[in-house]
Amino acid sequence: xxxxxxxxxxxxxxxxxxxxxxxxxxxxxVCLQETKCTADAFPYDEVRPLGYEVAAHGDxxxxxxxxxxxxxxxxxxRGLSNEPGFPAPEARAIGATVGGIRVWSLYVPNGRxxxxxxxxxxxxxxxxxxxxTADALAGDPDLALALxxxxxxxxxxxxNGDPAVVPGxxxxxxxxxRDAFAALESAGLTDxxxxxxxxxxxxxDYKRLRFPKNEGMRIDFxxxxxxxxxxxxxxxxxxxxxxxxxxxxxxxxxxxxxLTSPEEEDDDRPMIFG
DNA sequence: ATGCCTTCTGGGAGAAGA
Numbered sequence: 001x002x003x004x005x006x007x008x009x010x011x012x013x014x015x016x017x018x019x020x021x022x023x024x025x026x027x028x029x030v031c032l033q034e035t036k037c038t039a040d041a042f043p044y045d046e047v048r049p050l051g052y053e054v055a056a057h058g059d060x061x062x063x064x065x066x067x068x069x070x071x072x073x074x075x076x077x078r079g080l081s082n083e084p085g086f087p088a089p090e091a092r093a094i095g096a097t098v099g100g101i102r103v104w105s106l107y108v109p110n111g112r113x114x115x116x117x118x119x120x121x122x123x124x125x126x127x128x129x130x131x132x133t134a135d136a137l138a139g140d141p142d143l144a145l146a147l148x149x150x151x152x153x154x155x156x157x158x159x160n161g162d163p164a165v166v167p168g169x170x171x172x173x174x175x176x177x178r179d180a181f182a183a184l185e186s187a188g189l190t191d192x193x194x195x196x197x198x199x200x201x202x203x204x205d206y207k208r209l210r211f212p213k214n215e216g217m218r219i220d221f222x223x224x225x226x227x228x229x230x231x232x233x234x235x236x237x238x239x240x241x242x243x244x245x246x247x248x249x250x251x252x253x254x255x256x257x258x259l260t261s262p263e264e265e266d267d268d269r270p271m272i273f274g
Numbered sequence: 275a276t277g278c279c280t281t282c283t284g285g286g287a288g289a290a291g292a
Contacts, residue, residue, distance in 0.1 A: 009280075010280085010282075013280085013282090060283090061289090062282080062290065112292085152291095152292065164292085165275085206279040206280055208277095208279085217292075
C-alpha cells in the first residue's frame with residue numbers, strides 16, 4: 001500500500017497538478033490539507049474517475065482537509081472529539097479507516113506569532129491531538145494508527161532552512177511546539193519518513209526565491225504507531241512538485257507499506273519437513 | 275524578524291499563510 005500526504009494550498013487551484021500527480025504516483029491513500037473549500041465544493045468529479053473514494057471536511061475559504069482512498073473508506077470522523085476552536089472548531093482533522101489503518105489527515109494551526117492567541121490555540125490543538133492518540137493506543141496498543149499532514153512544526157534545527165524563521169522570535173521552532181511534537185512521539189508514534197529520508201524540506205515559501213535557494217522547512221510528517229511503522233518499506237519526498245506551473249508551497253510525502261498480516265507472515269517462516 | 279507571493283472572497287482590498 002502507498003500512502004501520501006500533501007498540503008495542496010487550495011485543492012481547486014491544484015486540480016491539474018493533483019490529477020497528474022495521482023496518475024503518476026498511484027497512491028492508495030492520500031491525505032490532503034488546506035483544501036480551502038467546503039465539502040460540497042470539493043472537485044469529486046476530477047478525483048473519482050481515478051478510482052478514489054473521497055471524504056472531505058471544509059470551512060470554505062480557509063483550512064480544509066480530505067482523504068482519498070482506493071482501499072476502502074469507512075468510519076469517517078470529522079474533527080477531533082476534544083478539538084479546541086478559534087473560537088469555533090475549524091476543518092483541520094478528518095479520520096477514517098482505510099485498508100486496515102486508522103488514518104488522520106491533519107492541518108495543525110499555524111500559530112501566527114509567539115504569544116499570539118493563535119499560538120496558544122495551536123498548542124491546545126496539539127494537546128488535544130496528543131490526548132486522542134494516547135487514548136486510542138491505550139484502547140488498542142496494536143492499532144495501526146497514522147497521524148498524517150502539515151504539523152506546522154520544524155522538530156529540529158536542521159528542519160528549518162528559512163532565514164526568516166528564527167528561534168526565539170518565530171513560531172514553528174519554539175520549544176513548546178517542539179515539546180508538543182515530542183509528546184506525540186511519547187504517546188506511541190514515530191516519524192516513519194525520517195529514518196528513510198534523513199534530510200530535505202517539504203515546504204518552501206513562495207517569496208524571496210526560497211525554493212531556488214532551497215531555504216525551506218520540513219513540517220509535513222507521517223507519524224505511525226508501531227503496527228503502522230513496522231509495515232513501512234519505503235519513503236520519498238516529492239521535491240519536484242515544487243517546480244513548474246502553479247505549484248503548492250508544500251510537496252507530497254509518500255510512504256510504502258507492506259501490511260501483510262501476522263498470519264500470512266507465519267506462512268513465510270522456513271518450513272521443516274520430515 | 276517582515277508578508278515583494280499565492281489564494282480566497284467578492285466584485286476591493288484585505289486576510290491568511292509559516
